[in-house]
Amino acid sequence: MKKPELILFAQKPIAGEVMTRLQPAVTPQQAADIAAFMLRTTAARAAEYWPGDVYVYATPDAQHPLFLELSQTLHVFLAAQGAGDPGQRLRQALQDGIARRGAAAVLGCDVPQCSGASLETAHEHLARGHNVLGPTMDGGYYLLGLQQDVPELFEHMPGGGDKVLAQTLTRAAALGIEFETLPVLRAVDTLEDLTAVAQDCPGLQALVPATAAKYFCLSNRPLA
16 A cells, blocks of 8 residues: 655745735734744644655745754655746645655645544545545645646646636546545635634634734624
8 A cells, every 4th residue: 555645835934925914914923923833733733643754845945943843853854845836836746745655645734723634534545546635615725635647737727716626626527537525624814714713723823913803803894
């Protein structure tokens, strides 16, 4: 049976460069702290529940104290995502993992609530020769696992938005590719996402500043 690889897709948690859609409800540094927490939480859960190797593929490179900490404490491997648009970088990461282990999955670091059971299930599907997909509520996906490199799934694919999942499934159907599916999760992108996910993630809840509440209330105020 295969022993598939898990690749965490991460961005350097640098103030002003990550989680920018949370601002100005949170400061740039608070946004970076939230991103760092989600990466650390995701990496720790992956190291505990994923039976095979775990990589962190970082952008623009893997030289950051947090990445080095994860490598030393959790024994994850580090690599740079490389050049290209998000779809190209995602495809390259999967191509690398498939070449190393015969099957691989990429997991985003914006779903800290992703359970160990879901990771074990994804690994089992891949190990048995199936592809696997974890959809997000916003029309994207948080996990994509493949048995073979399929460049057509990623060509001219938008890096985000509410059509990524639908387009991926349409292309997969045309290619005869089927997926086992994981539970739908809410990815943390906006302040509304953050407050919703934080309710089930105490560590994340502690990072939501009290001042963010007024922005959340304003953004949800009904129009006159």
